Amino acid sequence: MEQIGEILISALLVLGGLFGLVGSYGLVKLPDQMTRLHAPTKAATLGVGGVLIASLMWFAFFGEAPSWHELLITLFLFLTAPITGMMISKANMHLTWEPDELPHCGPDMQWATYGDSAERSLMDGETSQDQRDHRE
Amino acid sequence: MIEYALWFAFTCFGIGQLFCLFRLVFAPGVGDRVLALDTMAINMIALIALFGILHDTTMYFEIMMLFAMVGFVSTVAYAKFLLRGDVIE
Numbered sequence: 001m002e003q004i005g006e007i008l009i010s011a012l013l014v015l016g017g018l019f020g021l022v023g024s025y026g027l028v029k030l031p032d033q034m035t036r037l038h039a040p041t042k043a044a045t046l047g048v049g050g051v052l053i054a055s056l057m058w059f060a061f062f063g064e065a066p067s068w069h070e071l072l073i074t075l076f077l078f079l080t081a082p083i084t085g086m087m088i089s090k091a092n093m094h095l096t097w098e099p100d101e102l103p104h105c106g107p108d109m110q111w112a113t114y115g116d117s118a119e120r121s122l123m124d125g126e127t128s129q130d131q132r133d134h135r136e
Numbered sequence: 137m138i139e140y141a142l143w144f145a146f147t148c149f150g151i152g153q154l155f156c157l158f159r160l161v162f163a164p165g166v167g168d169r170v171l172a173l174d175t176m177a178i179n180m181i182a183l184i185a186l187f188g189i190l191h192d193t194t195m196y197f198e199i200m201m202l203f204a205m206v207g208f209v210s211t212v213a214y215a216k217f218l219l220r221g222d223v224i225e
Binding site for chain 1: 138146149153164166179186194201216219
């Protein structure tokens with residue numbers, strides 16, 4: 001029983017470490033801003049999940065009782081990673097892309113980043129003129 | 137066997153943390169810096185979890201929880217600031 005636990009925990013630790021390393025390496029290696037967003041939000045989250053599950057099992061096998069706090073933190077990270085990814089990608093879109101470079105998202109509609117709700121002050125002059133015309 | 141796996145994971149996350157630090161200092165855009173900071177918070181949670189296994193103590197859960205929450209809130213606040221020029225409107 002202990003042998004199985006050791007093998008399981010070691011495998012989870014190694015897998016988690018590899019995933020975390022790949023995620024952080026992707027942050028340096030990948031070529032552009034949006035692709036760079038993929039690596040940490042997916043791979044690094046998976047790596048941390050693996051390590052936290054390994055920690056849960058360590059305390060289940062060798063401690064007094066399984067500690068469910070780890071599961072809580074894993075769930076929290078898995079819930080929040082897509083949200084942070086979306087927020088950062090929206091900020092990237094807002095800061096680096098012009099509205100005409102993006103695909104159309106329907107008649108009489110604009111991407112939420114550039115719509116009425118978007119702030120003018122962060123965009124450059126030409127684009128904001130276009131936007132103002134479009135709104136009027 | 138667990139000890140070797142533990143040190144392997146420590147090494148991986150340590151190198152990952154260095155990569156993130158590199159990206160935080162030499163970043164082409166602001167979005168990359170925010171992302172690097174978020175990844176550093178996530179990697180730090182993993183390092184604290186590994187430290188908890190190494191020392192066989194359950195004392196570090198609250199720290200991990202705080203890291204997760206503060207990391208998430210700060211990343212969203214940064215992204216919101218970049219997007220709107222204001223955090224809370």
